[in-house]
Amino acid sequence: MGRDFIREAVEGDIAPGGRFAGVKVHTRFPPEPNAYLHIGHAKALWIDYGIAQDFGGLFNLRFDDTNPTREEQEFVDAIIEDVKWVGANWDDRLFFASDYFDAIYAWAIELIKKGKAYVCDLNSDLVTDYRGTLTAPGKDSPYRNRSVEENLDLFDRMRKGEFPDGSRTLRAKIDMAHANLNMRDPVMYRILHAEHHRQGSKWCVYPMYDWAHGFEDSIEGVTHSLCSLEYENHRPLYDWFIDAVNAGRSDDGSDAWGKKIHHPRQIEFARLNLTYTMMSKRRLIELVQAKLVNGFDDPRMPTLAGLRRRGYTPEAIHDFCTRIGINKTYSVVDIGLLEHCLREDLNKRANRVMAVLHPIKVVIDNYPDGQVDEISAINNPEDAAAGSRKTPFTKVLYIEADDFREEPPKGFFRLAPGREVRLRYAYFITCKSVVKDAAGNVTELHCTYDPATLGGDAPDGRKVKATLHWVSAEKALKAEVRLYDHLFTKPDPDDAPQGQSWKDNINPKSMEVLTECYVEPSLATAEKGQKFQFERLGYFCVDLDSAPGQLVFNRTVSLKDSWAKVEKKGQKV
RNA sequence: UGGGGAAUAGUGUAACGGUAGCACAACUGACUCUGGAUCAGUUAGUUAAGGUUCGAAUCCUUAUUCCCCAGCCA
Numbered sequence: 001m002g003r004d005f006i007r008e009a010v011e012g013d014i015a016p017g018g019r020f021a022g023v024k025v026h027t028r029f030p031p032e033p034n035a036y037l038h039i040g041h042a043k044a045l046w047i048d049y050g051i052a053q054d055f056g057g058l059f060n061l062r063f064d065d066t067n068p069t070r071e072e073q074e075f076v077d078a079i080i081e082d083v084k085w086v087g088a089n090w091d092d093r094l095f096f097a098s099d100y101f102d103a104i105y106a107w108a109i110e111l112i113k114k115g116k117a118y119v120c121d122l123n124s125d126l127v128t129d130y131r132g133t134l135t136a137p138g139k140d141s142p143y144r145n146r147s148v149e150e151n152l153d154l155f156d157r158m159r160k161g162e163f164p165d166g167s168r169t170l171r172a173k174i175d176m177a178h179a180n181l182n183m184r185d186p187v188m189y190r191i192l193h194a195e196h197h198r199q200g201s202k203w204c205v206y207p208m209y210d211w212a213h214g215f216e217d218s219i220e221g222v223t224h225s226l227c228s229l230e231y232e233n234h235r236p237l238y239d240w241f242i243d244a245v246n247a248g249r250s251d252d253g254s255d256a257w258g259k260k261i262h263h264p265r266q267i268e269f270a271r272l273n274l275t276y277t278m279m280s281k282r283r284l285i286e287l288v289q290a291k292l293v294n295g296f297d298d299p300r301m302p303t304l305a306g307l308r309r310r311g312y313t314p315e316a317i318h319d320f321c322t323r324i325g326i327n328k329t330y331s332v333v334d335i336g337l338l339e340h341c342l343r344e345d346l347n348k349r350a351n352r353v354m355a356v357l358h359p360i361k362v363v364i365d366n367y368p369d370g371q372v373d374e375i376s377a378i379n380n381p382e383d384a385a386a387g388s389r390k391t392p393f394t395k396v397l398y399i400e401a402d403d404f405r406e407e408p409p410k411g412f413f414r415l416a417p418g419r420e421v422r423l424r425y426a427y428f429i430t431c432k433s434v435v436k437d438a439a440g441n442v443t444e445l446h447c448t449y450d451p452a453t454l455g456g457d458a459p460d461g462r463k464v465k466a467t468l469h470w471v472s473a474e475k476a477l478k479a480e481v482r483l484y485d486h487l488f489t490k491p492d493p494d495d496a497p498q499g500q501s502w503k504d505n506i507n508p509k510s511m512e513v514l515t516e517c518y519v520e521p522s523l524a525t526a527e528k529g530q531k532f533q534f535e536r537l538g539y540f541c542v543d544l545d546s547a548p549g550q551l552v553f554n555r556t557v558s559l560k561d562s563w564a565k566v567e568k569k570g571q572k573v
Numbered sequence: 574u575g576g577g578g579a580a581u582a583g584u585g586u587a588a589c590g591g592u593a594g595c596a597c598a599a600c601u602g603a604c605u606c607u608g609g610a611u612c613a614g615u616u617a618g619u620u621a622a623g624g625u626u627c628g629a630a631u632c633c634u635u636a637u638u639c640c641c642c643a644g645c646c647a
Contacts, residue, residue, distance in 0.1 A: 008589095032647050067646065124645055133643055135575045169645055179576040181643050190645035209647045233577055233642050268578085270640090275584085281647095323596065325586045327579090330640050334584050337597050347610065382610070413608070422606060456606045467606045536607045563608045 004326040006267050010051060010224055019265060025057030026223045029088065030064045030097075030216070033075035033197075035281040036296040036303040037082045039317070039338070040272040046321040047269065048226055049088035060220055061090040065098045066212050068196035076197070078296070082304040087314045097216045098198050104207050104215050105159070107245050108170060108188055110257065112151045116244050117188060118144055119154040120171045127169070130176070131184050137177035138184045144173060158191055161204035165191050170205070174240065182237045186210055214238035215245075217264040225266040229328060232268045239263075272324065273332040276486035277302050278493050278502065292506060293487070299543075299554050300487045300510050310484065311531055311541035311556030316345040335486065339557050346531060346539045346556065351379040351386055354424065354469040355519040355534040355553075357481055359398035361444045361473060364429060367395040372475070373454070377425045391520045393426050396473040398518050400536075403468045404445060406434060411566050413465035415445070421466040424535060428453040428464060469535045476518035479551035482543065483512040523551065531556065 003011075013020045027048040031037060037045075052059035061083055065071045083090070111117035120143045122130060132138030146154075155170055157163065170189040178184050188211040193204055217225045225238075246260045253259035273279060278287075279302060287293045287301070296303050299310035307317070320341040324333050354377075373393040380386035399415070408416040415421050420430040427449040435444035452459050456467070487510050493502040519534075526532070531541045538558035546552040 004586095030647095034647080064647070070646080127645070128643070131643055133575085137575090138643090166645065181576080184643085187645050192645085206645095208645075213647085229578070230641055231647090236577090270579085323585075327586075329579055329585095331585065334597065337585070340597060343609095352607080352609095378606095381607085411608095424606065464606090466608075469607075533607085533609085536609065538609095559607075559609050561608070566608080 005328075006047065006224075006226060006269060006326055007051060007054065009265075009267055010055060013223070013265065014055065020223045023223055025052060025055035026060070026221050027052045027057065027226060028060040028062050028217065028220060028222050029083065030062045030213070031079050032064045032067070032070075033072065033079060034067075034070045035075060035285055036078050036305055038279055038281075038284065038302045038304065039274065039277075039307065040279045040302075041082075042086055042304060042317050043272040043321050043324065044226070044228065045083060045086055045088050046318065047326060050321075051224065051226070057223075058093065059088060059090055060093040060095055060222070061088070062095040062216060062220065063097065064209065064213065064216070065096055065197065066207050066209055068192060068194040068199075068206060071197055073197050078305065082308075085304065085308055085314060086317060093220075095216075095220060096198055097212055098196060100212070100216055100219055101199065101203060101207070103219060104212050105205075107215060108155070108207075108211075109152070111172065111188075111244055112155060112170075113148055114244065114247065115148060115173070117151070117170055117172050118146050119151050119158065120144070120169050120185075121167070122169075124166055127187070131181065132176070134181070140176050141171070141185065144185070155189075155205075158189070159203070159205050161191075161193060163191055165193055167191060172211075172241070172244075180233060180236060182210065182234050183240070186237060210234055210237055211241060214241050214264065214266075215261075218242060218262045221262055222264045225264045227266060227268055228271040229268050229330075231266070235266050235268070238266060268328065269326050270328055270330060273330075274302065274338065275332055275335045275491040276488050276493070277335060278488065283502070292503075297544075299482070300484050302487075309544060310554055311346075311529075311539060312342055313345050313349075313531075316342040319345065332492070342557050343539070343559070346533065348382050349380075350531045350533045350539055352377070352381070352533045352535050353520050353523060354391065354471055355479070355481070355517060355523075355537065355540070356398040356400055356469065356471050356476075357483075357514055357517050357534075357537065358401040359516060359518055360401040360404060360442065362397045362399050362429070362470070363444060363446050364395050364397070364449045365432065365446050366448045369395060371395065372472075373426070375426050376455075389522055391425075391522060392472045392475040393423075394472040394474045397423070397470045398473050398476065399423075399445075399468050399470045403466075404431070404442070406442060409567070409570060411563075411570065413563075414468060415466070420464050421468055422453070422456050422464045423470045424467050425456055426454070426470070427451070427456075428458060469537075471518045471520050473518070475521050477521055477524055477551060479517045479519045479523070479553060481514045481517045481540065481553045481555065483514065483555045485510050485512075517553075519551065519553075524548075526551065533559075 029045045029048045049059050120141045169187045171185045174183045176184045189205045192206045242263045248257040249255050249260045297305035297309045320338050374390040375393045377391050378388050404415045417431050429447040429449045431447050433446045437443050488505045489507045490505045493505045526542045528542050534540050539556040540553040543552040543554045
C-alpha cells in the first residue's frame, strides 16, 4: 500500500511469470557530464537508487558521455562528489558510455548488414526538411537504398575520419511516415572530429543518445531504465533498436547472429519542479556564466553543490524526495516543503548558539565593571546528549536591534523603555533609558539587571513575555553572515510580461551580506560546513570562505517567525 | 488539424468498484527561558457532462484543459 507506480511495476516484473522473474533488480543513474547536478537530479537519483535498495538489487552510476563537444572531466568529478554526498552507493559499478563505443559500433555494423541502417549524405537542414512535420509525413532520403556494401564502406570511412563534420550520418531505416517523429529514420551516428574526455581522438563518429542509451543499459544488465517523461516518445525507438539487434539471434545463441541481448524496461516519471526555482541546466549554466550568481555552488543555486554549501543535509533531501512521491503528472512542488524537511532535520541535530546579526549596544548600568559571569546554556533542547556549554555575560552586550522598539506596536512583547525581558539563560533586564545620535537613531540602551534572576527565573515568580538572545560585546567574535532569499521573485520564474524574460524575475535581494555581526566565543573553533541554530534566527552553517578569525556564516534557512507574521498583518490593516 | 502522456483541497500525494485519507501551506487555540520546537483543532478536493452498477475518483462514452515531440543535444 502507498507504493508508487514504478515500484508496483517492478514488483510485477520480478514476480513469477513476470518479465524479469528470477532476475535481480538493477537500476542506474545516467547523468551527462556537461553540468552540475541539481535537486531535480536528486529526485531521479533517489528513485533509481531507492528502488535498487528496496528490492535488494544493484545500482550503477554511469556517465552518458556520447557528445565530446560539451562534456568535461570537471563535471564528472563534481557529479561523483554530489552523488556520493546524496548517499547513493554504486559500489564498484562506475561506468562510462564511452567504454561501450566498440560494442555499440559493432551493433551498428550489424544493422547495416541486416539492411536496417544506411549512410545518408543529406546535410542537417535537408534531414530536417525530409523529416516532415507533426502533421505531414516525411519523405525517404535519396540515399536510403544504398547497397549493404556501399554502406559498410562509407561508414568505415566515416569512422576513419575521411569526411568532414556534418557531411554524412548513419541512419536507421524505419519509416519516414511514422506518426512518432523519433521513428522517421533517426540518426544513429554523426561525424565529429572532436577530442573526447576519455577516448581522446580515437573516434571520428559518435553515437547519438537515442541509439546508444538502450545498449548501455543492456550491456550493464539494467532491468529498469527509469527516466523522465520527455523520453516516453523515444521508448518505441529504444525497443526497435534492441529488437533489430535481436532479430536473427536466439536465447541459446544458435542463430546466425548469436545470442540475444538483454532488453531493459524503461519507465518514465515526471521531473521535479520547484516554486521560485529554475531547474533548466542550460539556464543554470547561463546564470553562472553571466555571473548573476557566484558559481555552480552559490548557496542560492538549486544545484546539489549549492545546497550543500548552503547547509542542506542529505537526510533532508531524502525526506523531501520521499514526500514528493512519484507520478506522471506535471507538477510544481512548493519550495516550502523542501525548507520544512530541512528545518525538521536541523532542529534535531544542530546545536544552538547565540549570534546577533543587527547589533545594538546594551549597557547594564548596575552590573559591576569587569565582571564576567559564565552562563550555562543548553546546546540542543531536542537532544539531551548534546550537553551544555558556558557563554560569557558582561556589562556591555549586544542584542538584536529588532528586539527593541522605542514605541512598541500592539503585540510586541520584546524590549521597550520601562519594559522587563529575559536575556536567554542569563538575567531579567529592564530598559531604563535610550541614547540617540544626532540623527535621532537609537545607538545604545541603558538597562538594569536583577541579580536574583541568574539562570533566567525570578525567585518571586514574576514572568516576562519575551526572551532575547544576546552576546557579550567584549567577548563576542565578529563575523560575516550571508542571508539568502529565493533566487527568483516569482513562484514561476517564467511568469514575465511581454518583452521580459525569466532574468527580469531574478531577485535583486537574494543575497544580503552582513559584516557587523557578533557570535558567541564558542564558535571560534567552528569548522567549515558545521551547522548551528542561531537562537531565534535560523539555521546557519560555516561557509567555505570562512577562516579562523574571519568567520563567515551562511543562513541555511530561517526559523518560523510568527511575530513577523503578526506584524505583517498589522501593517495591512 | 499528427503522435505520445496526464487530470484528486492553495501545493504535493493516497485510495486499485465499497466511509475521499496524509503531508506542506494557511488559519484557531494550548504550552513554552527560542514569538523556535511540540500538541490539539479549523478551512479546503475527485476537470465537465452523460452512461454501466445496489454502489464510481476508480469501469465505458464524449468533451475540456495541461505537458512532451519536427537537434547531426541528452
